[in-house]
Amino acid sequence: MLKRKLFYPVLAMASAVAVLVAGPVQAWQPKKPVEFIIMAGTGGGADQIARLLQGLIEKKGLSSRPFIPINKPGGSGAEALRYMQDKAGDDHTVMMTLNSFYTTPIIQSDLGVDPTKFTPIGLMAMDTFLLWVHTDRSDITDLDSYVAAVKAKGLDWKVGGTGSGQEDSVLTAMMEAEFDYKVTYIPFPGGGTVAKNLIGKQIDSTVNNPSEQMAFYQAGSSKPLVQFTGERMAAFPDVPTAKELGVNIEYYMQRSVNGPPGMSADAIAFYTDLFQQLFDSKEWQDFCVSDGLTCDEMIKNDALGSFHANQYVAHQKLIEQVGAAAITGE
Amino acid sequence: MGEIANLLAAGLLQALEPLNLGMILAGCMAGLFIGAMPGLGSVNGVAILLPVTFLVPPTAAIIFLAALYYGAMYGGAISSITLGIPGASTAVATVFDGRPMAQKGLADQALMGAAIASFIGGTISVVLFTLFAPPLAELALKFGPQEEFALMVLAFATFIGLGGDDIPKTIFSILLGLVMAAVGFDIISGQPRLIFFDMVEFQRGIGFLVLAIGIYGIGEMLWTLEQTSGKVQIENVKTTWSKFKENLGHIKKYLPTTSLGSALGFFVGTLPAAGATPASLMAYGLAKTFSKDPESFGKGNISGVAAPEAANNAASTGSMLPMITLGIPGSPTTAILLGGMIIWGLRPGPLLFANNPDFVWGLIGSMYVANFVTVALNLALIPLFVRVLAMPFTILTPVIFILCFVGVFATTDRMFDVWLMLVLGLGGYLLRKLNYPVAPAVLAIVLGPLAERSMRQSLISSRGDVTTFVHPVEHPIALICIILAIALMLYPVFLNYRRKRATKYREST
Incomplete structure (x- = not known):
């Protein structure tokens, strides 16, 4: 009987001591997901x-x-x-x-x-951007042929992106200003969907991040033309930067x-x-x-x-x- | 062909290894429970249990999560049928006829129909997956905004063309759903729109589950209370072996709609961004349109349970396809699976089949096994599930109320949505009282945003030319969908005409 009476106070004290000792060490942790x-x-x-x-x-x-x-x-x-x-x-x-x-x-x-x-x-x-087209566009091999192709089609050239005001729309607007052309920008719900629509040829070009196009690039379905970085990335040693080509666009995410x-x-x-x-x-x-x-x-x-x-x-x-x-x- | 058979055999053997088989069992059980709990769906389930999978090899891990995904598709039907609250968004269409069946004392039959339809849906789609994965991935790529929109028109047409129902009231209900779907941010320009009373809470839009639980949980219960003054006596369902065999005999009745739902579900599932919820709603609409007895839908027709259940399981398998072949998730749940795969060191995409055949074929093999496991589990547990209905109505009603509250709060974490659910529930009750169908509103709030986005994308790309949807050279698939949609809309008119002529003929003779 006595033992049981003693048990709870002792337990309480023990836990109090435990809390005191552990207290300062235990930093903040989330209490819910x-x-x-x-x-x-x-x-x-x-x-x-x-x-x-x-x-x-x-x-x-x-x-x-x-x-x-x-x-x-x-x-x-x-x-x-x-x-x-x-x-x-x-x-x-x-x-x-x-x-x-x-x-x-x-x-x-x-x-x-x-x-x-x-x-x-x-x-x-810091993430980077590249300009992508479908591999089947054999007429487009570099930035110059790209610009020529866009100008030939004008507003019928469709660029896919993730939404007005998103970084790819900013970059698209920067390119429009730089090369003096106008394209039609179509918003999709995410970069993955944009990539898929390029491969499905619903759109003509994108400015996807590397991770979004990587699987298709490795499968040989899409090709990068330009990278909008200061220096060439290790993952894309053969793709020129815009600056190398004399185009002053450098943009990061x-x-x-x-x-x-x-x-x-x-x-x-x-x-x-x-x-x-x-x-x-x-x-x-x-x-x-x-x-x-x-x-x-x-x-x-x-x-x-x-x-x-x-x-x-x-x-x-x-x-x-x-x-x-x-x-x-x- | 022989090569596929070899790979599949290897995959099946892999799925039957003790560890993987254990993963299938555990995943199916967890999925059943998660799917049956209102507010917990496969999305939360997979997200919460993702860490568990770091303890096992990648193949076992994806097998576990995929099994959980199918399990949840089966599980969602349980609360839809027994309680009348959709256990997950994918099971909303199951409520339409599942709940009335339970009220008529046919809960066991409905649950069995759901389980068997799910099994058929899952199995048909995994066979399609096995045989046609690469060409189907090609087709999914061809599906641009125009095709997506045409498919949505087809979905709406199935609901308008419901013979027997009051067509103007159906259209009103669809429009009401579309208005609610439009609340929030404009999809293209990103500007806020339809913010009622300038309350910032509306910027996040009206959640689909908030509406569905409101209408089916709260609204339906108010309606039942009014009809019966609380003196509901649901016939105690007895589950005996002879009844089980008798129910098994009913399969013939819903086999055609089940096959239709399976094929449709799989196809819709393979399209990125659609997923199992639209698939199940579309399957329900089609089943009703082609039924010999469309009037009985919504009042407890077993086909109305079988079609959406077949479709949601088929779609869950289908949505694995764009994930594996294109690296693009076909549903919110596969989006989380995709994250898992990246951590396991796999890169989903066009090369996965070639680079990691063990993984892919192990997963496919597990889909076959998981379907058998879940259907067996479900059939065995039906006697347990129907016991819920033996509870007195005075106890069951508060329980349903609490589950509605918890379900909504768990999904969105906002008290605002709980109040909104009550308001929408009241609205649903009034619609019901005035004899408006509510299912079309639920369909519209799911498909509305998808339809709007694809329509506006198409019109931007065609620069305002509406004929882009029916362009025979550029968008032949879209053209076919639109023609089918028009035919579906005219079908009931034609039926009506024939019926009238028949009665006239009878009167004149």
Whole structure:
């Protein structure tokens, strides 16, 4: 009897001691599944990356609760941005972003979202763009023959992309301005669908990321003409850069993870550490090489915040230059 | 041909290895449960259980997740039939006739029909998959925006052309669904539109499951309460061996619609971005149109259960096809599988068949085995499922209410959607009271966005030329779909005319 009476207080004390001892060591951990928002459709670059990262988190046991990837591609990422804005102060939502993180709020000013107010966590990679056509277009072998072919068809030339205001529409508008032609831009729900429609010949050309075209490229169905990078990527040693050809277009896609505005400091520390471990992993670095991503060092937190602020201003200028109408196609 | 047979035999042997067989069993069981729980669908299930698969080799891993996917397709029917709440979006069409059957005391027959139709659907599509994967992938590539839109027109036509129903009321219901589908962001320009009362919550649109659970969970229950003043006495379903054999004899009745649903489901599943939900709804519409007795649909016709169930299973197999051959997911669930494959070190795409034949054929082999496992599990568990109906209505009603709330909240994580579900439920009840069909509204909210996107893409690419949908050289597939759609819309008119003439003839003699 006595033993039993003693048992509970002793247990309580023991657990109190355990909590006290473990307390300071136990850092913040998610208390429920983390929503991993993707501001683009399935099969695209952002989607592939987010799902790879999610899998690595599980594989390495980096989080006590699962990360659940959720695609919110609506309105060129407006749906996702609005969702994150409404989640202000939430510690269980993070978002995989791309350049529409900047362009969509600029073009849709009534959205009421300021991306520089979001919580910057880590820049996982800089992605690149190439200009792709179907392999069957034997008449197109380089940039010059491409421009000639586009000019010959004019508005009947169809360029596929992921939506007005998305980075590929910005890049398409930049090319229109540079080469002085006009094309018809058709939006699809994700980079994967864009790639598929190029192979199915519903569209004439795309500016896909390497990861989106890689499988078709290796199968010999599509070919890259130009890369919009500063230097040739290791994955595409034979494809010239636009700059080599005397065309001043260099454009990258940031792939960073951000939280909603007002995330708690403990949660920021947890997510920063988690994504740093992912960034340093062999799996991630291998993926960067095979898919032509630049992943030298993870820019994080405040440094990423100022990176966003700079990019935001740069995109404002860019959109002003080519005109929002050229991007939205109105 | 001989080569395929060899590869398939190797794949089947691989699927029957102890580890892989265990994975199939575990996946099917987990899928059944996940599918049956409202608010938990194959998407969440596969996402949550993805980490489990890092403990085993890739082939075993995909076998587990794929088995879970089919299992969930079977499982969705269970709550659709016994509780009247769709267990997953893919099982919404199963409610249309499954619930009335349960109310008539035929739950066991409906569940069996669902299980067997699912089995047939799954098996037909895996055979098609085995034999025609490469040419079908070619066909999926040919499917551009024009073809997609024409297919959507065909889907709508099946619902308008429902003989017997009040056609203006059906059209009204479709339009209502389309309006609700339009809420949110404009697909092309990205501008917000139809934001009711300027509430930012509407920017995210009206979720399909919110509508379906509202109308079928809440609305239906209000209707039942009104009709019976709460004194519902569902006949206690007895499940005996002799009844089982008797039910088995009913297969003949729904075999034609099941085959139709299977073929349609597989085909729609192979198209990227469509998936099992539209497939099941379209199969239901077609089954009703071609039925000798369309009036009985919605009132408990076994074919109305079999067609969508066959289609959703066939589509789940079909949606593996673009994933494996093109690297593009055919449904939200395969999108997650695709992520898994990248982690396992595989690159889905045109080269997967050549580079990783063990993986691909192991998966195909497992599809055959998984279909047998799930149908056996289902048939064995029917007596357990129908026990739900033995609960008194006074207990069952609050349980259904709670499941509706939990189901909606679990899917969207927003209280706003729970309130919206109640409002839509009330609306569904009123429509029902005024004798409007609600199924077309549900169809419209699923297909509306797909139809809108493909129509606008087509018109952008043709620069406003509407004839692009019926261009015989550039888009022959689209042309065929449109012709079929027009024929389907006129079919009931023709039937009506004949019926009238027949009665006139009878009156005059």
